[in-house]
Amino acid sequence: xxxxxxxxxxxxxxxxxxxxxxxxxxxxxxxVRMRIASSADSSSNNSRxxxxxxxxxxxxxxxxxxxxxxxxxxxENNLINTMVERGTALLKxxxxxxxEADKRTGKNTVNMQETYxxxxxxxxxxxxxxxxxxxxxxxxxxRRYSEFELLRTYLLVTYPYIIVPPxxxxxxxxxxxxxSADNLDPDFVERRRVGLENFLLRLASHPVLSNDNIFxxxxxxxxxxxxxxxxxxxxxxxxxxxKSLSAMFxxxxxxxxxxxxxxxxxxxxxxISQLLRIRARVADRLYGxxxxxxxxxxxxxxxxxxxxxxxxxxxxxxxxxxxxAASIDDILEEEEHYADQLKxxxxxxxxxxxxxxxxxxxxxxxxxxxxxLSYKKQQKEELETGTVRIFSLKGMTSKLFGQETQEQRxxxxxxxxxxxxxxxxxxxxxxxxxxxxxxKAWNDIERFNEQKEKDLREALISYAIMQIxxxxxxxxxxxxxxxxxxxx
Amino acid sequence: YIHKQSxxxxxxxxxxxxxxxxxxxxxxxxxxMVNQFRLDEENEEEQQGAINKDIFVTVDNPxxxxxxxxxxxxxxxxxxxxxxxxxxxxxEVRRRYQDFLWLKSRLEExxxxxxxxxxxxxxxxxxxxxxxxxxxIETRRKALHRFLNRIADHPILSCxxxxxVFLTEEELAPHRKLGPGFLSRMxxxxxxxxxxxxxxxxxxxEFAVMQxxxxxxxxxxxxxxxxxxxxxxxxxEYMDELKQYGPTYFQWAESEELLxxxxxxxxxxxxxxxxxxxxxxxxxxxxxVPTLHEYVLxxxxxxxxxxxxxxxxxxxxxxxxxxxxxxxxxxxxxDLADRVEQANNALxxxxxxxRTSMRADLKSAFISxxxxxxxxxxxxxxxxxxxxxxxxxxxxxxxxxxxxxxAALLPHRC
Numbered sequence: 001x002x003x004x005x006x007x008x009x010x011x012x013x014x015x016x017x018x019x020x021x022x023x024x025x026x027x028x029x030x031x032v033r034m035r036i037a038s039s040a041d042s043s044s045n046n047s048r049x050x051x052x053x054x055x056x057x058x059x060x061x062x063x064x065x066x067x068x069x070x071x072x073x074x075x076e077n078n079l080i081n082t083m084v085e086r087g088t089a090l091l092k093x094x095x096x097x098x099x100e101a102d103k104r105t106g107k108n109t110v111n112m113q114e115t116y117x118x119x120x121x122x123x124x125x126x127x128x129x130x131x132x133x134x135x136x137x138x139x140x141x142x143r144r145y146s147e148f149e150l151l152r153t154y155l156l157v158t159y160p161y162i163i164v165p166p167x168x169x170x171x172x173x174x175x176x177x178x179x180s181a182d183n184l185d186p187d188f189v190e191r192r193r194v195g196l197e198n199f200l201l202r203l204a205s206h207p208v209l210s211n212d213n214i215f216x217x218x219x220x221x222x223x224x225x226x227x228x229x230x231x232x233x234x235x236x237x238x239x240x241x242x243k244s245l246s247a248m249f250x251x252x253x254x255x256x257x258x259x260x261x262x263x264x265x266x267x268x269x270x271x272i273s274q275l276l277r278i279r280a281r282v283a284d285r286l287y288g289x290x291x292x293x294x295x296x297x298x299x300x301x302x303x304x305x306x307x308x309x310x311x312x313x314x315x316x317x318x319x320x321x322x323x324x325a326a327s328i329d330d331i332l333e334e335e336e337h338y339a340d341q342l343k344x345x346x347x348x349x350x351x352x353x354x355x356x357x358x359x360x361x362x363x364x365x366x367x368x369x370x371x372x373l374s375y376k377k378q379q380k381e382e383l384e385t386g387t388v389r390i391f392s393l394k395g396m397t398s399k400l401f402g403q404e405t406q407e408q409r410x411x412x413x414x415x416x417x418x419x420x421x422x423x424x425x426x427x428x429x430x431x432x433x434x435x436x437x438x439x440k441a442w443n444d445i446e447r448f449n450e451q452k453e454k455d456l457r458e459a460l461i462s463y464a465i466m467q468i469x470x471x472x473x474x475x476x477x478x479x480x481x482x483x484x485x486x487x488x
Numbered sequence: 489y490i491h492k493q494s495x496x497x498x499x500x501x502x503x504x505x506x507x508x509x510x511x512x513x514x515x516x517x518x519x520x521m522v523n524q525f526r527l528d529e530e531n532e533e534e535q536q537g538a539i540n541k542d543i544f545v546t547v548d549n550p551x552x553x554x555x556x557x558x559x560x561x562x563x564x565x566x567x568x569x570x571x572x573x574x575x576x577x578x579x580e581v582r583r584r585y586q587d588f589l590w591l592k593s594r595l596e597e598x599x600x601x602x603x604x605x606x607x608x609x610x611x612x613x614x615x616x617x618x619x620x621x622x623x624x625i626e627t628r629r630k631a632l633h634r635f636l637n638r639i640a641d642h643p644i645l646s647c648x649x650x651x652x653v654f655l656t657e658e659e660l661a662p663h664r665k666l667g668p669g670f671l672s673r674m675x676x677x678x679x680x681x682x683x684x685x686x687x688x689x690x691x692x693x694e695f696a697v698m699q700x701x702x703x704x705x706x707x708x709x710x711x712x713x714x715x716x717x718x719x720x721x722x723x724x725e726y727m728d729e730l731k732q733y734g735p736t737y738f739q740w741a742e743s744e745e746l747l748x749x750x751x752x753x754x755x756x757x758x759x760x761x762x763x764x765x766x767x768x769x770x771x772x773x774x775x776x777v778p779t780l781h782e783y784v785l786x787x788x789x790x791x792x793x794x795x796x797x798x799x800x801x802x803x804x805x806x807x808x809x810x811x812x813x814x815x816x817x818x819x820x821x822x823d824l825a826d827r828v829e830q831a832n833n834a835l836x837x838x839x840x841x842x843r844t845s846m847r848a849d850l851k852s853a854f855i856s857x858x859x860x861x862x863x864x865x866x867x868x869x870x871x872x873x874x875x876x877x878x879x880x881x882x883x884x885x886x887x888x889x890x891x892x893x894x895a896a897l898l899p900h901r902c
Contacts, residue, residue, distance in 0.1 A: 264743060271740040278733045285726035292722050295715040303708040306701060310847055317854070453746050460750040464757065464872040471869035475862050482858035488851040 090210040095138075096219060097122045098197035101189045102142070117189055118142040119196055123219050141222035145170070148196060150229060151218050155209060156351075157234045160358040161441035162209060163448045165202035166347030168195025174273075174339065176280040176287070191340060198344070208444070251363045255438070261445065262356040269349040272342055279339060283332050290328035297322035313488035320481040327477070331470050338466065341459040345452060352448070355441055362437050366430045373423035380416040383409060543569045543640040545655065547633035550625050551582075560584050563629060565636065567655045573647070579656045585610075587660050588632055594650040595639070600796040601835040602645060603842045605638035606785035607631070627778060634782070638845075644834075691798075692832070698839065699794050706787035713780040716772065723769050730762035760871040764864050771860045779853040783846065790842075793835065800824075800831045 100120040108114045124138035148167055155164045172188050182188065200219070203209050214232065217225050300318030304311040549564035562582040569577060588607055595604055608631035611624075636655075639645045653663050691699075737755030741748040804824035811821050 267743045268740075271736065271743065275733075275736045275740065278729065278736055282726070282729045282733050285722065285729045289719070289722040289726050292715065292719050295718070296712075299708060299711045299715055303712070306704045306708070310851075313851075456747055457750050460747075460754050463754065467757070467761075467872045468869045471865040471872075474865035475869070478858045478861040478865070482855055482862065485851055485854040485858055488847065488854070 088205055088207060088210040090204050090216070092126060094123050094125055094219075096197075096200050096204055097138075098193050098200065099138075099140075101193045103184075104144075115184070116144055117184070117192075118144045119193055121200070121219060139220065141220075143218070143222075145192075145196075147218070147226070148199065150226070151215065152199075153238065154214055154229050154232065154234050155203075155212065156354065157238045158212070158214075158232070159208060161355060161437045162206070162444050163348065163351045163355055164209070165199055165206070166344060166351055167199055168192050168340075169343065169347070174276040174280045174343070176284040191336065195340065195344075207447070208440075249360075249364050251360050252367055253363075255359065255363065257442070258356050258359050262353060265349040265352040265356070269346060269353075272346040272349070276339060276342055276346065279335075283335060287328055287332060290325050292325075293321045294325035297325065310488045313484050313486070316487075317481050317484035320477050320484060324474075324477045324481075327473050331466075331473070334466055335463075338459060338463045341455065345456060348448075348452070352445075355445075359437060359441060362430075362434050366427075366434050369423065369427045369430045373420065373427050376416060376420050376423055380413060380420060383413050383416065541641060542571045543567060543646055543655075545633070545636045545640050547629055547636060550629055553584075560586075561625060563632060565655065573652065574656065576656075581655065581658060581660075583654070583660065585628070585632075587654065587664075588635065590660070590664050591650055591654045592635075595645060595648060596792075596796075598648065598650070599645065599834065600800065601793055601831040601838070602642070603786075603789060603793055603835075603838045604645065605635050606782055606789050607635055609785070631778065631782065642841075644838075691801075694836075695794070695797065695832075702787065702790045702794060706784070706791065709780065709784045709787050713777075713784050716776055716780055720769055720772050720777070723765055723772075727762050727765040727769065730758055730765065734758035734762065757868075757871045761868050764867050768860060768864050772857065775860075776853050776857045779849055783850065786842075786846070797831050797835055801828050804828045 098119050099122045102118050102120070103115055104118050105113060105115050120140055120142055122138040122140050145167075152164060152167055155162070168191070172182075172185075203215055209215060214225075214229055217228055221228070297318040300314045300321065304314035304318065307314060544567070546566045547563050548566070550561050551564075552559060552561050562584045565579075565581050565583050567574075567579040569579075592604060592607055595602075608628045639648075639651055645651065650663075654660065657663060734755050737751050737758065741751035741755065744751060804821070804827065807821050807824050811818065
């Protein structure tokens with residue numbers, strides 16, 4: 001823990017001198033795990049943990065108390081701004097991780113052999129320590145990517161007002177030449193493993209989603225989970241919701257806030273895509289610069305063989321050139337974490353847009369219900385007063401071919417009244433639904449915005465730290481090379 | 489370590505290496521060179537032969553001359569000297585590239601086995617550079633400056649009559665017509681060709697070793713030159729991408745509120761990085777590339793020197809054989825024998841001199857490059873440094889920021 005803290009402080013250039021050359025920056029994802037571990041440990045002087053004991057099992061959010069007098073443990077905890085800052089009941093109960101990935105072969109839906117990857121989900125009760133002081137063995141189960149997708153689809157349908165965390169990409173995108181676009185490539189699998197763990201932790205730390213039973217079963221029941229999901233009948237809702245995403249309808253009075261949010265998420269999506277694309281190209285070029293220096297290593301070595309006084313200096317300088325060329329691999333691998341953090345928010349924009357569209361659908365349905373009701377009311381009024389304000393074929397025919405009887409009219413009015421009553425009930429329902437949706441959605445949107453600000457700011461800071469670390473390595477190598485040249 | 493032209497005259501710290509290929513911009517005048525030299529005298533290293541240095545030359549002020557027949561560039565050559573061989577202590581003449589070629593060929597003729605620093609190449613039509621492009625002219629000017637100064641530094645070459653004429657005579661044209669004519673040069677070349685067909689009887693071990701070294705050295709220089717050019721190319725492509733990368737952050741910042749600050753921060757860091765890369769490229773092009781290039785040409789010079797030495801020996805051997813069949817006389821053979829001896833000695837002496845200055849030049853160029861790279865990384869790391877980040881940390885977490893203060897880690901630079 002303190003290791004990471006020191007690294008964060010190494011934003012200061014002067015302080016850099018004391019940093020170990022290999023600055024492995026824990027990504028946001030692994031930070032979360034550490035964070036969970038620490039919140040399990042520091043039960044003594046952490047005020048939050050007192051609330052844990054009091055509220056175990058409740059689903060209330062626990063507010064973070066920003067103390068002014070800060071103990072070192074507390075400041076460490078506050079330092080790491082992660083989604084776990086608001087502890088959920090689920091996270092208080094268990095630790096979750098995606099520990100491994102493995103290959104399986106089996107028959108797929110069209111009865112053909114295929115190779116796919118499975119991921120090991122580990123859960124263990126929080127604060128679990130066995131007699132020897134080591135953590136207890138975790139419960140485990142294996143899941144493949146398509147099951148994660150199923151879980152997410154279920155959540156999207158069941159909680160349409162929630163910005164559901166995205167899954168890591170299915171296929172590698174924004175790839176620079178060294179990276180593989182192959183789904184079975186071990187590096188890709190590893191990054192996906194990290195992404196899936198992040199996904200689960202995002203869910204587990206969400207105030208609403210963490211309480212979902214299907215999610216809980218996903219983590220705990222290997223067999224029978226699929227059936228349980230299907231039993232919820234979410235597919236039906238899915239079908240009707242699907243039309244919200246593809247249908248072309250126009251809302252008369254769109255909610256300005258949602259419109260603004262939709263535009264923002266579109267802008268964000270565009271700009272992050274562009275950023276990722278160019279970053280990949282920059283990475284490619286930087287790779288080229290570093291690798292070319294390996295040629296210096298080779299040539300200096302050959303050249304040193306024919307020189308007497310210059311030989312040693314050249315030879316050792318050549319070695320440093322090789323070191324320099326090799327160093328880019330680690331540097332760029334670390335930068336992939338940064339790209340992954342950006343990608344997560346790129347995919348998040350899709351979720352945001354989907355919430356906006358669902359709201360549009362609800363708004364539209366509301367408007368339709370209101371329109372429908374007012375039409376019926378007008379019809380009733382017409383029938384009662386005998387005036388024809390609304391053009392209808394029936395009205396025309398009755399005008400042409402004679403009025404209806406009093407009886408007929410009365411029965412019609414009665415039917416309309418019923419219809420109107422139903423319409424009013426429907427409208428009330430829709431209104432309530434809409435208001436509930438809007439309230440819950442904005443709740444989650446605000447939560448999301450806060451999370452986004454923190455995460456992206458951290459990502460940018462860590463990017464800067466990475467750059468400084470890269471420079472530090474460069475300074476070291478070229479200073480050494482300069483020393484060798486001096487000895488020529 | 490970026491010197492400005494104006495700084496040189498008031499320079500207080502001096503690089504111990506007096507090699508002119510160390511990448512420092514040319515001094516303004518021979519006067520400042522004299523001053524620099526006097527300061528350098530305090531330092532010990534590599535002053536061999538230069539202690540007697542009394543000719544200081546600068547090449548500057550290129551001007552184009554347009555006549556009916558042709559357009560060409562002349563350079564001003566200013567000499568300041570205390571050498572008694574010279575009538576005056578200061579001279580100023582204008583010379584064109586052809587004049588330098590003349591001087592070089594005269595020197596090669598008179599001192600066939602001395603190693604003369606290469607001239608910049610003739611203009612090649614097919615190359616991308618225009619003949620009157622400013623960069624081309626400047627690169628050439630610097631190389632011409634180095635050429636003359638190497639001769640001025642040379643204990644033997646600096647006493648050459650042709651060198652003196654070159655530096656002092658207003659009009660070079662009349663002198664160019666004197667001296668061995670075209671025909672005599674032709675015959676010498678023919679003789680050399682004939683001799684080389686015969687081959688040498690025996691070659692001294694030391695020259696065989698030298699030959700091998702020269703061939704290897706030539707290969708290595710070409711390789712290093714190629715690699716360096718590739719590095720520049722990669723740097724350029726990297727810089728081009730960076731130029732697109734930075735603006736994306738600024739574009740993103742436009743649609744953000746709280747995130748705008750850190751985004752703009754990173755964006756401006758990337759921009760700074762791109763500027764520094766540009767400077768890095770410039771430094772490589774001005775320091776390492778010309779030096780390597782000159783030593784690629786040097787390798788060719790060395791090959792020519794070895795060939796000339798071989799020819800002298802071959803000529804002697806041919807005449808020596810003819811002695812047996814009495815088609816020639818002993819006196820001539822003795823002369824040729826002396827000539828061989830002279831040539832070999834001259835080469836031996838100059839060889840170690842050349843090795844020393846080669847080592848100094850390349851060492852200095854590589855050190856300068858490494859230093860520039862260190863400088864580059866220091867600057868880039870500084871831009872990513874706290875002051876912008878500190879503000880961001882402050883927003884992220886008061887506790888993080890307060891820890892900053894408490895640990896008193898704010899560097900004084902920021």
